[in-house]
Amino acid sequence: MNSSIAVIRHRESFNSIFVYYFLSSSFIQGLIHQLKDGMGVPHLFQADIRKFPLLHPPLEEQNEIAIFLDRKTAAIDTLIAKKQRLIQLLEEKRAALINQAVTKGLNPDVPMKDSGIPWIGEIPEHWTVTTVKRACSSVRDGSHNPPPRVEGEYRLLSARNIQNGKFILRDDDRLMDEAAFKELERSYTVRPGDVVVAVVGATTGKSAVVEAIEKVSVQRSIAILRAASSITKAEYLNFWIANLATQHEIAVIASKYSAQGGIYLEDLANLTFLLPPLKEQVKALILLANASAPILKTEQKLNLQIKKLQEYRQSLITAAVTGKLEIAIDDVAC
Numbered sequence: 001m002n003s004s005i006a007v008i009r010h011r012e013s014f015n016s017i018f019v020y021y022f023l024s025s026s027f028i029q030g031l032i033h034q035l036k037d038g039m040g041v042p043h044l045f046q047a048d049i050r051k052f053p054l055l056h057p058p059l060e061e062q063n064e065i066a067i068f069l070d071r072k073t074a075a076i077d078t079l080i081a082k083k084q085r086l087i088q089l090l091e092e093k094r095a096a097l098i099n100q101a102v103t104k105g106l107n108p109d110v111p112m113k114d115s116g117i118p119w120i121g122e123i124p125e126h127w128t129v130t131t132v133k134r135a136c137s138s139v140r141d142g143s144h145n146p147p148p149r150v151e152g153e154y155r156l157l158s159a160r161n162i163q164n165g166k167f168i169l170r171d172d173d174r175l176m177d178e179a180a181f182k183e184l185e186r187s188y189t190v191r192p193g194d195v196v197v198a199v200v201g202a203t204t205g206k207s208a209v210v211e212a213i214e215k216v217s218v219q220r221s222i223a224i225l226r227a228a229s230s231i232t233k234a235e236y237l238n239f240w241i242a243n244l245a246t247q248h249e250i251a252v253i254a255s256k257y258s259a260q261g262g263i264y265l266e267d268l269a270n271l272t273f274l275l276p277p278l279k280e281q282v283k284a285l286i287l288l289a290n291a292s293a294p295i296l297k298t299e300q301k302l303n304l305q306i307k308k309l310q311e312y313r314q315s316l317i318t319a320a321v322t323g324k325l326e327i328a329i330d331d332v333a334c
Contacts, residue, residue: 015059018066024314072316094295106280110125117245130273131270154216159199167209167210199262199263207241240274249272
């Protein structure tokens, strides 16, 4: 055990499960959010933890609350797990559709040839085996020397801004002033139609096509791929990065470097790229868009349901441990 863990040993007049739920409540979690401090990674000091207020109902009531919350939260957690599993199955289905379209094509009767790549196998005979850099007009990464964090309207984004196939802004983005942005803009421009790829950390390999965006630059955890329009479409390039074969290649490369994972820009540029004619790319994009739309819509609904269940779970815990919820005997009966 190290200094990143605090051990709280309660007195005999407390039920340990009740204490756990109390510390999990919105009341304490809100307090923790306010108290987090320190250089680098936010953390709590032991002195702060000692100051946490703790309600002390009679032990019998604590036991009843603990039993009630164990049963209720277990039911909610089971429902959340089922919805998360359904999302996983939908993602697997979509991944299979993408993989089929970008490695085998849409015509099952077309002559095939060996790609020479074990994890890809046969490909349409008229397709070209090349590399990502050959399909791009430029391959760059973000700034290796980010400017100081200051208040401003300009953002310095990172791999954490690539979420669910989108390149998004977050409330906690790193901000910089105009002078710093102008300096970065000389070398690290991001514009609509670029494909951004996470190249550092747990999300290595995640990608998105940049939509309307301004006053934004990126850190080195992101690579910027600019598709050569005469060769490939940005959306097709993004699907290629997301396909199972490419994700396998990225994972193999990333595993060689460090526990954190990541790939160098040169590795990304030299990833395999299967190049079909532009007309076939457009047809594949239409098919994938039509097939993906209902899957993504269902995933969105499920994620919203999960969020509401998590909020309900949190509010139930808070209400129970702060005495705002009356618990009947039937609620704790086995």
